[in-house]
Each structure stands twice: as C-alpha cells, then as structure tokens.
Amino acid sequence: MILPEVNWAAVMPSVILTVVGITVLCWELWMKEQDRKYLAWLSLAGVAGAALFSYTLWGRNESAFNGMLALDAYALFFNLIICLATGMTVLMSRHYVENNELPAGEYYALLLFAAVGMMLMAAATDLIVIFLGLETMSMAVYVLTGIRRQNVKANEAALKYFLLGAFASGFFLYGVALVYGVTGSVKLGEVATYISTHFSDGAGSPMLLAGMVLLIVGFGFKVAAAPFHAWAPDVYEGAPTTITAFMAVGVKAAAFASFVRVFLLSFGALHGQWEAILWALAVLTMIVGNLTALVQDNIKRMLAYSSIAHAGYLLVAMVAGGELGGAALMYYLVAYGLMNLGAFAIVVAVGKKGEPNEEFNDYAGLGFRYPGLAMMMTIFMLSLTGIPPLVGFTGKFYVFSAAVKAGYIWLAVIGVLNSVVSAYYYIRVVVTMYMQEGEKQVEPLSTRPALATAIVAATVGTIMVGVLPAKPMALARHSFASLQKPAQTASSTPKKDQAATSTPTATAPSKTPHH
Amino acid sequence: MTQYIPILIAVVLCGLLATLMTSASRLLGPSKHTPVKDEPFECGNPSSGSAWGRFSVKFYLAAILFIVFDVEVVFLYPWARIFRQLGFFGFIEMLVFIGILTVGLVYIIKKGALEAV
Numbered sequence: 095m096i097l098p099e100v101n102w103a104a105v106m107p108s109v110i111l112t113v114v115g116i117t118v119l120c121w122e123l124w125m126k127e128q129d130r131k132y133l134a135w136l137s138l139a140g141v142a143g144a145a146l147f148s149y150t151l152w153g154r155n156e157s158a159f160n161g162m163l164a165l166d167a168y169a170l171f172f173n174l175i176i177c178l179a180t181g182m183t184v185l186m187s188r189h190y191v192e193n194n195e196l197p198a199g200e201y202y203a204l205l206l207f208a209a210v211g212m213m214l215m216a217a218a219t220d221l222i223v224i225f226l227g228l229e230t231m232s233m234a235v236y237v238l239t240g241i242r243r244q245n246v247k248a249n250e251a252a253l254k255y256f257l258l259g260a261f262a263s264g265f266f267l268y269g270v271a272l273v274y275g276v277t278g279s280v281k282l283g284e285v286a287t288y289i290s291t292h293f294s295d296g297a298g299s300p301m302l303l304a305g306m307v308l309l310i311v312g313f314g315f316k317v318a319a320a321p322f323h324a325w326a327p328d329v330y331e332g333a334p335t336t337i338t339a340f341m342a343v344g345v346k347a348a349a350f351a352s353f354v355r356v357f358l359l360s361f362g363a364l365h366g367q368w369e370a371i372l373w374a375l376a377v378l379t380m381i382v383g384n385l386t387a388l389v390q391d392n393i394k395r396m397l398a399y400s401s402i403a404h405a406g407y408l409l410v411a412m413v414a415g416g417e418l419g420g421a422a423l424m425y426y427l428v429a430y431g432l433m434n435l436g437a438f439a440i441v442v443a444v445g446k447k448g449e450p451n452e453e454f455n456d457y458a459g460l461g462f463r464y465p466g467l468a469m470m471m472t473i474f475m476l477s478l479t480g481i482p483p484l485v486g487f488t489g490k491f492y493v494f495s496a497a498v499k500a501g502y503i504w505l506a507v508i509g510v511l512n513s514v515v516s517a518y519y520y521i522r523v524v525v526t527m528y529m530q531e532g533e534k535q536v537e538p539l540s541t542r543p544a545l546a547t548a549i550v551a552a553t554v555g556t557i558m559v560g561v562l563p564a565k566p567m568a569l570a571r572h573s574f575a576s577l578q579k580p581a582q583t584a585s586s587t588p589k590k591d592q593a594a595t596s597t598p599t600a601t602a603p604s605k606t607p608h609h
Numbered sequence: 610m611t612q613y614i615p616i617l618i619a620v621v622l623c624g625l626l627a628t629l630m631t632s633a634s635r636l637l638g639p640s641k642h643t644p645v646k647d648e649p650f651e652c653g654n655p656s657s658g659s660a661w662g663r664f665s666v667k668f669y670l671a672a673i674l675f676i677v678f679d680v681e682v683v684f685l686y687p688w689a690r691i692f693r694q695l696g697f698f699g700f701i702e703m704l705v706f707i708g709i710l711t712v713g714l715v716y717i718i719k720k721g722a723l724e725a726v
Contacts, residue, residue: 116712123719 101158103151104165104217107144107173108210114140115206122199130198134188134544137202138181141209145177155576161281162220171573172216172351175427179344180209182435182552186442187336188544193447194334196241204241205340208234212348219359221270221280224352228266228316231348232259235341239333251332258315258325266312272305273360285360296366306361310371313356316349319375319409320382323402327386330398331452335445338394339438342401343431350408350427355577358415365415372413373505380406380512387519393441394452396519397434400478403516404430410509411493414500420574422492425567429477429489432559436552437474443467443545444536451534457523458532467536468527470553475520477556480513485560492567670722681710 102109118133118140125132148170155166163169183205191198211231218224236259240252274280276299277288293299298306311322318326330338361368383403390396408430411423444451444460444467451457461468477484490513497506539546559566649656688695688703695702717723 116709119716120712123716 098160098162099158101156101163101165103154104156104158104163106151107148107177108213110144110147111140111206111210111213114143115203115210118206119199119203122197122203130192131188133198133202134184134191137206138184140206141177141181141184144209144213145174145181148173148177157219161283162223163214163217164219165217167573167576168351168355169213169217171424171569172347173213175347175431176209176212176216176344178428179340179347179431179435180205182439182548183336183340183344185544185548185551186339186435186439189542190334190336190442190445190545194242196334201238201241204234204238208238208340209344212344215348216351216355218352219282219355221273221282221285221356224356225263225267225270227348227352228312229263231345232263232316235337235345238337238340239329241337242334245332247332248334249332251329254325255329262312262315262322265308265315269305269308269310269312272301272308276302276305282356282360286362289361290363293363296363298364298367302364303367306364306368307371309356310368310375313349313353314375317346317353317405317408318402319405320379320402323379323382323405326402327395327398330401331392331394335394335438335442335450335452338397339435339442342397342434342438346401346405346408347427347431350412350423354412354420354423357412358420359577369413369415372409373502376406376409376413376505377508378406379403379409380509384512384515384519387516390519391454392452393454393457393523396454396523397437397441400516400519401434403512404434404478406512407490407493407509410497410502410505413505414493414496414502416496416500417571417574418492418496418499420577421567421571422489422496424570424574425563426489426493428566428570429485429556429559432552432555433474433477433484433486436470436549436556437478439545439549439552440467440471440474443539443542443549444534446537454522454526455532456534457526458530458534459527460532460534460536461528464536467539467549470549471527472524473553473556475523477560479517479520483557483561485556485563488560488563492563674717674722677710677713681707 114136118136121136122130122133151165151170152167157163158165184202187201187205190196191201208231211227211229211234214227214230215224216227218227236252236256239255240248242248270280273285277285279285279288289298289302293302314322315325330342333341357368380403383399383401383406387396387399387403390399404426408423408426411419411426413419414422441452444456457471460471473484477486480486480490482488490509494506494509497503497509539549684706685703688699692699
C-alpha cells in the first residue's frame with residue numbers, strides 16, 4: 095500500500111478557504127441577527143489568508159499528490175486572481191446580502207467553497223481532479239445563482255444553469271474517458287508523453303481527437319464561448335449581481351486556467367489539430383458577443399454579452415499560444431477581472447432593495463447627481479472598450495500583438511474590429527449617464543463603505559495596472575514559464591496497463607477533420 | 610481487455626441466475642389470482658392511486674440527506690477493509706471526513722430540516 099505523499103503547501107490555500115467556509119456556515123447557526131456582518135469580515139479574512147499563503151509559496155515548482163496537483167507559479171498566479179475575485183465579491187456583498195435578505199451563512203460559505211473548486215481547477219494536473227474542481231465550483235455557483243429563492247428570474251437562471259451545466263459536465267467527462275481510452279492515463283504529463291511518442295506527426299487518432307473536441311465543449315461552456323454561450327445572458331441576469339461578477343471573473347479565470355493547462359501541456363503536440371477549432375471559436379465568440387451586446391437594454395445582459403466577447407479575446411491569446419500568448423492571456427484575465435468587477439460593483443451600487451435599476455434608462459443623469467460614481471463607471475467602460483492608458487487597452491495590446499507575432503494576422507484584425515464595435519455599447523452607458531435627464535436616486539456610498547472600497551480598489555487597479563503593466567506582465571510571463579517546464583512527477587514510470595490498453599498506433603490512418 | 614473478462618462473466622451469470630429464479634417461480638409455483646394479490650405492493654398499505662402524482666418537496670430533501678450519509682457508509686467500508694495498512698494516517702483522514710459530514714448533520718438539524726411537519 096503506497097499512499098501519495100501529503101503536500102500540505104500545495105493545498106493550504108484551499109484548506110484555509112474550506113475551514114473558514116465551514117466555520118462561516120456553522121457560526122451563522124448560533125449568531126444573532128445583527129452580528130451577520132461579521133460573516134463577511136471572516137470570509138474576507140479567509141480570502142486574505144489564502145492569498146497571503148499563495149504569495150509566500152511563490153517560487154516553488156513541484157508536483158504534489160502523485161502528480162495530481164501542481165504547485166507552480168502558474169497555479170499560484172491563478173490563486174491570486176481567484177482570491178481577488180472572491181475578496182472583491184465579499185466586499186460587494188456585505189450590504190447587498192443584508193439589503194436583499196439573503197441567507198448570509200450559506201451565501202459566504204458557498205462563495206468560499208466555489209473558490210476552493212476554482213483553486214483546485216487551476217492547480218490540477220489530472221483530468222479527474224480537474225473534473226472534481228469543476229464540479230465543486232459549479233455546484234456552489236448553481237446554488238448561489240438561485241439563492242434569491244422568491245425571485246422567478248433567479249429560479250429560471252439557476253435551473254437553466256444547472257441543467258445545461260450538468261450536460262456540459264457530461265461532455266467533459268466523455269472527453270476524459272476517450273482520452274483515457276487512447277492514452278491509458280488521466281495525468282496530463284503522461285497524456286502528453288503518450289501523444290508525443292505515439293502521434294509524433296501531430297495527426298492524432300479519431301478517438302483521441304473526439305476526446306479532445308469533447309473537452310473543448312466542456313471548457314467552452316464554462317468560459318461561455320460561442321456557440322456554448324447561450325446560458326450566460328439569462329444566468330447572469332437572474333443571478334444576484336454580486337454573484338454575476340463572481341461568475342464572470344472567477345469561473346472564467348478558473349476554467350481558462352485549466353483549459354490552457356490541458357491544451358498546452360497535454361495536447362501541445364496536437365496543436366495543429368485544435369488551433370483551427372479554437373480559431374473559429376474565438377472569431378465566433380467575439381462576433382456573437384459584441385453584436386448581441388449592441389441591442390441589449392439591460393446593463394447586466396449587456397455585461398453578460400460583453401463577458402462572452404472577452405472570452406473571445408482570451409481565446410485569441412490561447413490560439414496564439416507560446417510564452418507570449420500564454421502570458422498575455424494571464425495578464426488579460428487580471429485586466430478583465432479588475433474592470434469587470436468594478437463595473438458590476440457599480441451596478442450593485444446603483445441597485446436598491448426591490449428596485450434593481452438594471453436598465454440603461456436607470457443610469458440617465460447619474461453623471462450630474464453622482465459625479466464620483468459616474469466617473470468611475472466611465473473609467474471601467476472605457477477600459478472595457480480598450481482605451482489607453484487603462485488596463486483594458488494594455489491587455490488587448492498584449493493579446494493582439496501575441497496573435498500577430500504568432501502569425502495570426504487575421505485573428506488580430508477581427509479582434510481589433512470587434513473592439514471598435516464594442517465601443518458603441520460601452521460608450522452608450524457613458525452617454526446615458528452624462529447626456530440624458532433622469533431622476534433615479536442612489537443610496538449614498540458612504541452608507542456602504544465595503545462596496546465603496548471595492549469600487550475604489552477596482553478603479554485604482556484599472557488605472558495602475560494599465561499605466562504600469564511591466565511588473566504584472568513579468569509575473570505573468572514567469573508564471574506561464576513554470577507551466578512549460580513541468581516539475582518531474584514522483585511516479586514518472588510508465589503505467590503497466592498502458593501497454594495492455596488497445597490503442598491505435600501512430601501508423602494507423604487517421605482522419606483529420608479540420609484541414 | 611483480458612482484465613474485463615471476470616466482469617463479463619459476472620454480468621452473464623447474474624443475468625442467467627435472475628432469469629432462472631423468476632422463470633422457475635412462474636413455471637413451478639401455483640398461480641392463484643385474487644384482487645388483493647394483483648395490487649401493486651406498497652409496503653403492505655392499500656395502494657392509493659398512480660405513482661405519477663405530485664410529491665411534497667420535503668421527500669426530496671429527506672432523500673438527498675439520506676444520500677449524503679449513505680455515501681459516507683460507502684466510503685467507510687473500503688476504509689475498514691484496509692484500516693491496518695492505512696495506519697494512523699488513515700484514521701485521522703477518516704476522522705476529518707466524518708467530522709465534515711457531522712458539521713453537515715449539525716447544520717441540517719439546526720436548520721430544522723429533520724423536523725416532522
């Protein structure tokens with residue numbers, strides 16, 4: 095009986111979040127009604143602890159639990175993004191939960207559990223562990239989506255998300271099964287070794303390609319890439335706004351973390367096969383996201399389609415691949431996280447109890463009555479459009495320059511054209527705020543200090559990371575480099591049953607459907 | 610593929626045995642129909658209508674809580690089987706697992722999910 099060695103460092107951020115989550119869940123049972131606010135602070139402390147721990151682990155590059163998890167800069171970088179998304183969401187939720195009478199204990203506990211799943215996804219180097227992380231994250235988010243139980247739209251959103259999500263998980267699992275059937279392993283490193291030795295021509299076999307495509311469907315659903323995006327607008331609209339922000343940033347970051355790790359690490363040798371698929375997905379996602387966002391009258395739906403469009407830009411970086419593309423993707427996720435969390439925080443700020451104020455018309459005239467709030471919303475909208483010197487511009491610059499350098503000129507051209515289209519609906523918010531009359535009253539931010547902190551932090555981040563991109567970009571490059579040089583797993587010996595599994599050999603004729 | 614042959618044999622044997630038992634009782638047993646015997650069996654209660662009616666959502670809750678503790682037992686059996694090999698580490702590991710489930714139990718009791726309504 096050989097037990098895998100326990101590497102506490104690799105799971106410590108997740109353990110911290112799990113323990114804090116369970117504490118929050120139990121504490122709420124015994125606490126007085128007016129003490130609920132401490133749940134938010136405890137959750138925030140947990141997130142800060144996990145982030146600090148991830149930070150102290152920086153520089154380590156090892157494989158843990160028999161090659162099921164990686165403790166590398168790549169995972170830690172994503173840990174920090176996830177902690178950023180969760181921490182900001184907690185700050186936004188502090189008064190939102192109270193005003194909307196949401197069950198605070200469950201809310202914060204589920205938020206932390208979802209973050210645990212995301213961290214697991216980012217660090218997993220084993221398809222089964224990726225699936226576990228995916229489900230841990232998704233289950234919590236399904237419940238959070240429908241946590242406003244009396245709200246019809248929330249119910250619709252939760253049910254749609256759950257049914258479609260379960261279906262997508264099925265696709266993902268089927269893909270894992272086929273990949274395992276061909277390569278005889280679910281460990282990403284072993285899959286990579288098998289593919290590079292047996293399919294050195296980069297053609298693959300029909301079964302392997304089918305598995306790969308099913309994995310693309312599974313990941314494509316989670317990152318909301320067209321044509322697997324149909325759930326996103328309804329779910330984003332029905333979910334509580336804070337959870338929408340969390341989904342748009344956290345879920346997308348975690349899914350991309352795993353997507354990139356699987357495809358660049360395991361299927362790196364089959365790059366010629368999946369780049370065409372992802373190229374088409376990227377173009378479709380950008381076009382569908384941006385064109386549909388043009389006609390939305392609800393801010394949350396508009397931001398949902400905008401997040402689809404941003405998934406397209408991220409796919410561009412992924413297609414570009416290489417050190418530059420990977421680093422650009424990670425930088426863009428930070429950029430997207432900062433500006434999107436900020437934009438959603440403003441939507442939370444404008445909303446009131448029983449009066450969500452989510453239509454474009456509700457923003458009319460905000461610029462005169464609440465200049466600070468409107469100014470920060472303007473900054474987020476300009477950044478999402480990609481106006482220099484804000485972080486959205488730098489992010490897009492890195493993504494498109496990576497695409498051009500990798501030879502995907504047309505992809506970059508389509509991406510830039512899409513950014514131009516997106517200016518219409520982002521600027522429309524600004525125009526509505528400053529050039530239309532309206533009387534909507536907003537509860538002053540001074541009564542909601544936590545939310546104000548989140549908005550100001552996002553604004554500062556959007557400006558600072560955009561003006562001084564060198565350091566975060568260097569971090570992203572360093573993190574991505576750790577992915578390219580994976581640590582040796584303890585059990586790098588080939589599996590015994592690998593030879594016994596009937597697999598088509600490299601010489602077998604294989605159809606390549608995408609050339 | 611050879612390692613799957615025992616499974617195939619087990620599946621075939623089980624199928625044969627089940628067919629044998631049901632067909633033997635049908636062929637050999639006396640067949641006397643009475644109205645009571647022809648009713649679907651519902652734990653000894655007289656049946657009350659079709660099974661496709663609407664259920665209270667509380668049954669769903671009870672079922673899902675049952676699954677949680679059912680799964681716990683599923684994990685306990687293989688653990689007990691290799692308890693000695695796992696040693697002290699396995700003991701602590703299982704304590705943590707049961708501890709987390711106990712938190713769940715405390716939570717549902719405190720929330721009143723097990724109250725009879």
